[in-house]
Amino acid sequence: MTSHRPETLEHAPLGRDSAYPEHYDAGLLYPIPRAANRAPLGISEEALPFVGEDEWHAFELSWLNARGKPMVAVARFRLPADSPNLIESKSWKLYLNSFNQTRLESREALIATLEADLAAAAGAPVTVELFGVDDAALAPQRLPGDCLDDLDIEVNDYTPSAEHLVVGEAIVEETLHSHLLKSNCPVTGQPDWGSVLIRYRGPRLDREGLLRYLISYRQHQDFHEHCVEHIFTDLLARARPERLLVMARYVRRGGLDISPWRGTPGETPPLPLRLARQ
Known part of the structure; x- marks a missing residue:
C-alpha cells in the first residue's frame, strides 16, 4: 500500500490505461490539492467564502463477505469543502473496485475502512452511507424552484463570463435551476452533464x-x-446577495456521480436529492 500524498495531474490515473485491481489497495486514491484551482478565483484557503460539501454516489460497489459471497450496495460519500484535497474520480473508482475480491466481516467493517481511507486522502473526515440497490432513499426527485430552460435566448458565448450576470434593484428571495449545465473533464476532455440549482436572497438576477x-x-x-x-464566486461578486446557495447534480460517469454544493454560512441544500438522469 502506498501513502496518500497530493500530486499534480501529470501523474494522475485519469486518461491512462489502468489495470483494475483485484484486492484492496488504499494507495490507489489520488488526492489533488484544491488550492491551485481556487487561487485564480481569488479564494483563500484560510478564509473560504463558503461552506459546502462534495456528495458522491457509487453504484459499482461490491465486496465479499466472510464466507466469500459477493455483496453489493450503493454508497453515498460526503467530503467537506474545507478539506485540503479533493479525490480524483478515476482513482476513486479504481479504489472501490479493489474491494471486489476482498473479504470483509461486515458492512460496518467496510464503512469504517472507507471512511478511514477517504479521510486520509482528503485530509478531513468523510462520511459514508450504504444503501441497498432498491432503497427508496435513492428514488429520483425534482429540483425545486423555477426552471430557466424554456427561456428563448440567443447564445454565442461558450466560455465562462460573469459579464452575463445582470442584477436589478428589487430585493428578492427565489430558487432557480437549469438542466443545461455542461463542462468538460480537464484531463480527458470528456463531457460532464449536469443540473444546477441557485437559491439566493438579494438583488434580482436577470434570468x-x-x-x-x-x-x-x-x-x-x-x-x-x-x-x-x-x-458561486461570480454570483457573490456580481450580485452581492445576502444569502446564496449553488448546487450542481452531475450525471454519473464510470459508476460515480458527484453533487457539489457551496453556500454562504447558514445555507444548507435540499439533500439528499437525486435526479432521474443521475
Missing part, C-alpha cells in the same frame, strides 16, 4: 443573463467542484 452565464460553461474544462465554486 436570461443567468441562463447565458450557465450555458457559457459548455466548453469550459474543469473539475465539477471547481465549476461550482466558480459559479
Whole structure:
C-alpha cells in the first residue's frame, strides 16, 4: 500500500490505461490539492467564502463477505469543502473496485475502512452511507424552484463570463435551476452533464443573463467542484446577495456521480436529492 500524498495531474490515473485491481489497495486514491484551482478565483484557503460539501454516489460497489459471497450496495460519500484535497474520480473508482475480491466481516467493517481511507486522502473526515440497490432513499426527485430552460435566448458565448450576470434593484428571495449545465473533464476532455440549482436572497438576477452565464460553461474544462465554486464566486461578486446557495447534480460517469454544493454560512441544500438522469 502506498501513502496518500497530493500530486499534480501529470501523474494522475485519469486518461491512462489502468489495470483494475483485484484486492484492496488504499494507495490507489489520488488526492489533488484544491488550492491551485481556487487561487485564480481569488479564494483563500484560510478564509473560504463558503461552506459546502462534495456528495458522491457509487453504484459499482461490491465486496465479499466472510464466507466469500459477493455483496453489493450503493454508497453515498460526503467530503467537506474545507478539506485540503479533493479525490480524483478515476482513482476513486479504481479504489472501490479493489474491494471486489476482498473479504470483509461486515458492512460496518467496510464503512469504517472507507471512511478511514477517504479521510486520509482528503485530509478531513468523510462520511459514508450504504444503501441497498432498491432503497427508496435513492428514488429520483425534482429540483425545486423555477426552471430557466424554456427561456428563448440567443447564445454565442461558450466560455465562462460573469459579464452575463445582470442584477436589478428589487430585493428578492427565489430558487432557480437549469438542466443545461455542461463542462468538460480537464484531463480527458470528456463531457460532464449536469443540473444546477441557485437559491439566493438579494438583488434580482436577470434570468436570461443567468441562463447565458450557465450555458457559457459548455466548453469550459474543469473539475465539477471547481465549476461550482466558480459559479458561486461570480454570483457573490456580481450580485452581492445576502444569502446564496449553488448546487450542481452531475450525471454519473464510470459508476460515480458527484453533487457539489457551496453556500454562504447558514445555507444548507435540499439533500439528499437525486435526479432521474443521475
